[in-house]
Amino acid sequence: MPQKNGAEQPDTSGSMPKLQRTKITKSSDDNEKKSLAKKLKDSEICIPIVYGNIAFWLGKKASEYQSHKWTVYVRGATNEDLGVVIKRAVFQLHSSFNNPTRIVDSPPFELSESGWGEFEIAITLHFHSDVGDKPLHLYHHLKLYPEDESGPLSTKKPVVVESYDEIVIAEPSEALFARVQNYPAVIVPRLPVGFTLPPVPMEDLDNRNKGDTKDHPLNQWFTNFSEADELLKLAAARQQVQAHIARLRRQLTLIDGQHQQLKAAAPDIYLQQGFCFSSW
Amino acid sequence: MDAKDILGLPKNALPIQEKKSKPPKESQRKPDGISREVYALTGGLAPLMPAVDVNQLKRKAQSDNEKITWQWLPFTNSARKDSLQLYHWVRVVNGIPPTGDYSFAKYNKSVDVLKYTDEEYEKYLTDPAWTKEETDQLFDLCERFDLRFIVVADRFPSSKTVEELKDRYYSVSRAILIARALSPGDVATHPLVKETYNASQETERKRALNLLLSHTKQQERKDVEVLAQAKKISEARKASKASEESELPVLSDIGSLGADKATADTVNPSTNSQIPSSSITAPVSETASVIASLRMLRVYLRSYALEQMVQAASSSAGLRTIKRVEQTLQDLGVNLKPKVPTKAVCAEHLELRKEILTLLNLQKQLQYKEAEGSSFREGSYTETPGTPPKQQSLRAADLDRTFTPDSLSIGGERFGKREQKRKGPAPSSPAQSKRPRKYKASD
Numbered sequence: 001m002p003q004k005n006g007a008e009q010p011d012t013s014g015s016m017p018k019l020q021r022t023k024i025t026k027s028s029d030d031n032e033k034k035s036l037a038k039k040l041k042d043s044e045i046c047i048p049i050v051y052g053n054i055a056f057w058l059g060k061k062a063s064e065y066q067s068h069k070w071t072v073y074v075r076g077a078t079n080e081d082l083g084v085v086i087k088r089a090v091f092q093l094h095s096s097f098n099n100p101t102r103i104v105d106s107p108p109f110e111l112s113e114s115g116w117g118e119f120e121i122a123i124t125l126h127f128h129s130d131v132g133d134k135p136l137h138l139y140h141h142l143k144l145y146p147e148d149e150s151g152p153l154s155t156k157k158p159v160v161v162e163s164y165d166e167i168v169i170a171e172p173s174e175a176l177f178a179r180v181q182n183y184p185a186v187i188v189p190r191l192p193v194g195f196t197l198p199p200v201p202m203e204d205l206d207n208r209n210k211g212d213t214k215d216h217p218l219n220q221w222f223t224n225f226s227e228a229d230e231l232l233k234l235a236a237a238r239q240q241v242q243a244h245i246a247r248l249r250r251q252l253t254l255i256d257g258q259h260q261q262l263k264a265a266a267p268d269i270y271l272q273q274g275f276c277f278s279s280w
Numbered sequence: 281m282d283a284k285d286i287l288g289l290p291k292n293a294l295p296i297q298e299k300k301s302k303p304p305k306e307s308q309r310k311p312d313g314i315s316r317e318v319y320a321l322t323g324g325l326a327p328l329m330p331a332v333d334v335n336q337l338k339r340k341a342q343s344d345n346e347k348i349t350w351q352w353l354p355f356t357n358s359a360r361k362d363s364l365q366l367y368h369w370v371r372v373v374n375g376i377p378p379t380g381d382y383s384f385a386k387y388n389k390s391v392d393v394l395k396y397t398d399e400e401y402e403k404y405l406t407d408p409a410w411t412k413e414e415t416d417q418l419f420d421l422c423e424r425f426d427l428r429f430i431v432v433a434d435r436f437p438s439s440k441t442v443e444e445l446k447d448r449y450y451s452v453s454r455a456i457l458i459a460r461a462l463s464p465g466d467v468a469t470h471p472l473v474k475e476t477y478n479a480s481q482e483t484e485r486k487r488a489l490n491l492l493l494s495h496t497k498q499q500e501r502k503d504v505e506v507l508a509q510a511k512k513i514s515e516a517r518k519a520s521k522a523s524e525e526s527e528l529p530v531l532s533d534i535g536s537l538g539a540d541k542a543t544a545d546t547v548n549p550s551t552n553s554q555i556p557s558s559s560i561t562a563p564v565s566e567t568a569s570v571i572a573s574l575r576m577l578r579v580y581l582r583s584y585a586l587e588q589m590v591q592a593a594s595s596s597a598g599l600r601t602i603k604r605v606e607q608t609l610q611d612l613g614v615n616l617k618p619k620v621p622t623k624a625v626c627a628e629h630l631e632l633r634k635e636i637l638t639l640l641n642l643q644k645q646l647q648y649k650e651a652e653g654s655s656f657r658e659g660s661y662t663e664t665p666g667t668p669p670k671q672q673s674l675r676a677a678d679l680d681r682t683f684t685p686d687s688l689s690i691g692g693e694r695f696g697k698r699e700q701k702r703k704g705p706a707p708s709s710p711a712q713s714k715r716p717r718k719y720k721a722s723d
Contacts, residue, residue, distance in 0.1 A: 134579065238632050
C-alpha cells in the first residue's frame with residue numbers, strides 16, 4: 001500500500017496521487033494558517049512589571065550593621081502571578097553579604113534581608129523555555145534612607161522605591177500564546193477571528209495565581225502606576241510643539257518671499273559685484 | 281584638634297616647649313640640588329614623581345678627563361673666493377684646536393646654469409621674441425641670483441614677466457641639453473627634459489590664486505554654503521541608497537512615518553528642504569535596523585527598546601542638538617525617561633522627540649535665512665525702496681528658550697510683559713506684533 005510505505009519506496013507512481021490529493025485539500029488551510037501566523041509575527045506579548053524595594057528602619061532594634069530590614073522584589077504591575085513567564089529570579093547582592101547570589105525559584109520573586117548600606121542590586125530574570133533562552137537584566141539601587149535627610153526616621157513608614165517596566169515578547173509562538181493567554185499577568189493582543197490555538201493542559205489552570213502578590217503583606221505600600229498622567233502630559237507637549245512648528249513654517253515662507261523680492265529688485269548690483277576683480 | 285576628636289585619639293598634652301620653639305621647618309626644606317627659592321616655586325612640596333631624574337643634571341662635563349678651554353682663534357671659509365681671515369671662539373679640548381673646514385661652508389650651494397656658445401645660440405636657440413643680448417643677460421642674472429626668478433625679473437632691463445623669463449630659460453636649457461646629448465635616450469631622464477614649463481598655464485594658475493586670495497568675506501561665506509549644500513545633497517543621495525538597500529519586510533509603520541514627514545516637509549518651498557528630508561531618511565533606516573535587532577532579541581524590556589529607538593532617531597543629530605532636545609523636554613514638563621513606559625506612552629514619547637528635532641531644525645533654518653537676508657542687504661549698494669531696513673528679524677536668543685516654564689502658564693499677560701521688555705526700540709511694523717503671540721500656550 002503506497003500510503004504506508006511511501007517513505008520506504010521512492011515509488012512515485014503509487015504515492016503521488018495520494019499526496020497530491022492531500023495537498024489540495026489542505027492548501028486553503030495552509031494559506032489561512034500562514035496569514036494568521038504572520039499576524040502573530042507582528043504582535044507582541046507584554047508583561048507589565050514593577051520592581052523595587054521596601055525598607056523599614058528597625059528603630060530600637062537597630063544595630064550598627066543591621067539598621068534596616070528591606071525587601072527587594074519583582075512583581076506584576078497589577079499584582080498578578082509572574083510565574084507564568086518567569087522561571088526564576090536571581091538577585092545579586094553586595095559582596096559583603098553571605099551568599100550574595102540569591103536565587104528565587106518560584107513566585108513571588110522577592111528577597112528580604114537586613115543591613116545598613118545602599119547599593120545596586122542586579123536582578124536577572126530567567127524565563128521558561130518557550131519564552132526565550134536569554135535572561136533579562138534589571139538594575140535597582142537599594143534605598144534605605146528617605147530623600148528628606150533631615151526628617152526623623154520612623155519604624156512605621158517604610159522607604160519605598162519602585163520602577164515600572166514592561167517585558168515584551170516579540171513574535172511569540174502559537175504554543176506560548178495558548179499557554180499564557182488566560183493569565184491576567186500577561187497582556188495579549190486580540191487574536192483574529194477563527195484563530196485556533198492548541199489546548200492548554202489542565203494542570204496549569206490549577207496552579208494559577210498561587211504566586212500573585214494581591215495579598216502580599218506589604219501590598220499597602222505598592223505604587224499604583226497609571227499611564228494616564230504621562231499620556232496626558234505627552235499629548236499636551238506634542239500639541240505645543242506642533243503649533244510652534246506651524247508658526248515657524250509660516251515665518252520661513254514669509255522670509256523666503258522677501259528674499260525673492262530682494263533678488264528680483266537688484267540684479268545688476270550682483271553683476272557688478274561678481275566682476276569687480278579686473279586685471280591686475 | 282577636631283580631627284583627633286573624631287579619630288578618638290587622646291588629646292595628648294604636647295610638651296609646652298613645643299610652643300616656645302619655632303615649629304621645625306626642617307621637614308619643609310628638602311631641596312637637593314635646587315636652590316631654596318626655586319623649590320618654593322613648587323609650593324614648598326616635593327612633587328610626587330620626579331619630573332627629571334636629578335642624576336642626569338649637571339653631570340655632563342664634570343666627569344670628563346679632558347680639559348676644556350675656549351680660545352679666540354682665526355679661521356678661513358672655503359666657500360669664499362678671497363682669503364679673508366676672521367676670528368671666533370673655539371672650543372679647545374686638551375690644547376688641541378678642532379680641525380676641518382668652517383662648518384657652514386657646506387651650505388654654499390649654487391645652481392649649475394648651462395652656458396651656451398654663440399654657435400649653439402645660432403643653431404638652436406634663436407627665438408623671435410628674444411634677442412641674443414636679452415638671453416645673455418637673462419642667463420647672467422640667473423647665475424648671479426641662483427635662479428631666483430623674482431629677483432631676476434626685477435633686475436631685468438626690459439620688462440618681461442616672471443613666466444616669460446622662466447619659459448625662455450627652461451626652453452633654452454632644454455634645447456641645449458638635447459643638442460649636446462649624444463643620443464636622446466641619455467637625457468630623457470633629466471628633469472629639464474622630462475617636464476616642460478607651460479607658461480600660459482602658470483599665468484592662469486597665478487591669476488586664479490590671486491583671485492582666491494582677494495575674495496571678500498561674503499564670497500567666502502557663499503562658497504562655504506554652496507559646498508555645504510553640495511555635501512548634504514551627496515549625503516542625501518547616499519542615505520537614500522542605503523535605506524533602499526536595507527529594506528526589511530516589516531517596514532509598514534515606519535514607512536508611513538517617513539512618508540508623513542516627507543509630505544509635511546515638502547510644504548516648505550525653500551531650497552533648504554533638502555536638509556530635513558535628508559536627515560529623516562537616515563533615521564528611518566536606523567529605526568528599521570533597531571526594530572530588527574529588537575526582534576532578534578525576542579525578549580526585551582520596553583524601556584530598553586525606547587532607549588534604542590530614541591538613539592536611532594537622533595543618530596543624525598549632534599551632541600548639542602540632543603542636549604537641546606532634552607532641555608526642551610524638561611521645559612515642557614516631560615520626563616526624559618517615561619516613568620510608566622507602556623506601549624502607548626513610549627510611542628508618544630518617541631513621536632514627541634522627533635517633533636522637537638523637527639522644531640530645532642526649523643529654528644536653525646530660520647537663523648540661516650536671517651543671516652542670508654542680512655548679507656543680501658550688506659551686499660547691495662542701494663537699498664531697494666520698497667523694503668524696510670529691519671525685517672521680522674527673529675533674534676537667535678529668542679528662539680533658544682522657547683518653552684520657558686512661564687510660558688506654559690495660562691496667564692499670558694505675565695509673559696506679554698516680558699516680551700515688551702525685550703523688544704527695545706522696535707519699529708512699528710505690523711510684523712512685529714506677531715512675536716508675542718508666538719509664546720502663548722493656548723493657541
